[in-house]
Amino acid sequence: MSNIVHDFTTDIPVWKTYVGPLDLAEASAEQLEALKITPSNTKVSDYVLVLAHDVETLKHRSPLFNAVMYNRGGLSRAEREIGAVGASIVNRCIYCAAVHASRYNQLTKDEDVIAAIFSDGVDAQINPRLKAILTFAVKLSKCPPDANAADMAALVEAGLGKDEILDLILSTSLFGWANRLMHTLGEPITE
Amino acid sequence: MAENEDVIAAITGIEPGSAFAEVVAGRADIMALTQQTHDGALTPENPGGLSHAERAALAWRIAKVNDHKAFEDHFEAMLEKAGAPDNAARLADIWFDGGSDLRTKALIRHVDLVAHAPKEATRRDIELLQEAGIADADIVRLSELVAFVSYQIRVAAGLQLMQELA
The missing domain is CATH 1.20.1290.10 (AhpD-like)
Structure with missing residues (x-):
């Protein structure tokens, strides 16, 4: 049984995708690189696997996100x-x-x-x-x-x-x- | 790919050497990544089911929804650079809803929804795209285009307000 969350909360819900995530077995070298997938790190969230369909934005988006939220100073x-x-x-x-x-x-x-x-x-x-x-x-x-x-x-x-x-x-x-x-x-x- | 251009710098008219330029230079890495994402969203090497011309036209439409004239001009110029085929150019016409073409209608409907009122979006809106024959990978490409352009316009709008301070 699962329920859609409609109200603001600090309890982090589970994100369920409406579209098919990328199938890693069919991923290109560029997609694997953007996902930073290595033999020791094969755990990728559904959200990132969905975004991997558009690897030409994802590969810049991930470092950009980290820079905006965690860069030093400011x-x-x-x-x-x-x-x-x-x-x-x-x-x-x-x-x-x-x-x-x-x-x-x-x-x-x-x-x-x-x-x-x-x-x-x-x-x-x-x-x-x-x-x-x-x-x-x-x-x-x-x-x-x-x-x-x-x-x-x-x-x-x-x-x-x-x-x-x-x-x-x-x-x-x-x-x-x-x-x-x-x-x-x-x-x-x-x- | 655009050649070493920085769209936000061009649109906001950041004067090199000014105090404002110095502040923005403190986040030069983010500004560069923003430009790289712009190029990846508008002129990707593998455009999938959304041509460069369609992307430019839809981005122009998003700029209109956001009432940002300088971005309207920027994406209009990109559309012309992409050859501006009539069927793509119509996507930028804010009074055009796609007419009888199912795919065009679905693209326009979704772009307007996500640009203007993303809070209203539901599962049904993705189903409408799928029913119009748009592949899941292209739905993600379309979503990134709307989402990214919405981001870029807000960064520029914020910087323009900052410039008025100085």
Whole structure:
């Protein structure tokens, strides 16, 4: 028995694909290289096996993802996760929101911020810096993007440096990408 | 493949040597990977069931949905470079829904949905593509195109807001 998850949660669901994942027996050398498959590492998630159908984007996407979320300097890792969560709320990607909300909680050892965001969205009662970050992420994620000069000024006012603002733009935009894959190519379930 | 071009730098007009250029240079690796993904999504060596012209036309459509004029111009130019065959060019016409052609109709419907309101997408939307005869690998290629272009437009839009600060 499995159930589709429709509400935001920090319990990470299982992602079930709507399309056929790549069959490793039929994978090209380029696909295997992008999947970093070696004799000692043959475990690849269904999600990555689905994306491997388009290896010419996947091979750049994986290092790009890691650079945006984990590169040194700039915005803290936890605050980059708020960019990811803001996008995932707008696009209602339950899976992405769960993974990145729980990562924020792990990094900060604080569950109140995410609980407030899941409950009240941009009206969440959180500190001014996080509120400016969340508001900017949510508005940039709309289609067309809706962030404006006042939202940008609010980031500066809240103390973000330009290097931090750049990282927020990148992590938010990255999840505009990730949500459009994860939420449209499969669904979050509990087993 | 595009030759050492950086679409975001060109669109945002980052002036070399400026303080803003210095900030962006701090993430030069990400900007380079972004351009490489752009080339992989728009002009792949193996385009599968989505031609370079169809990709450029659909990307132009996505730029229209996002109301980003500079990206509209960029993808229009890419479409012309790809030869702009009429049947592909029509994909960029925001008032065209595909008419009687099942595949075209399914492509346009899905691109508009995922660009504009991905939260509305369900299993049924993927089934509609499959029923129109679009292979799973091409569904993934199409999804990456919409998802990537949506990302790239947001990076540029954010950088443009940052530039106004300086």
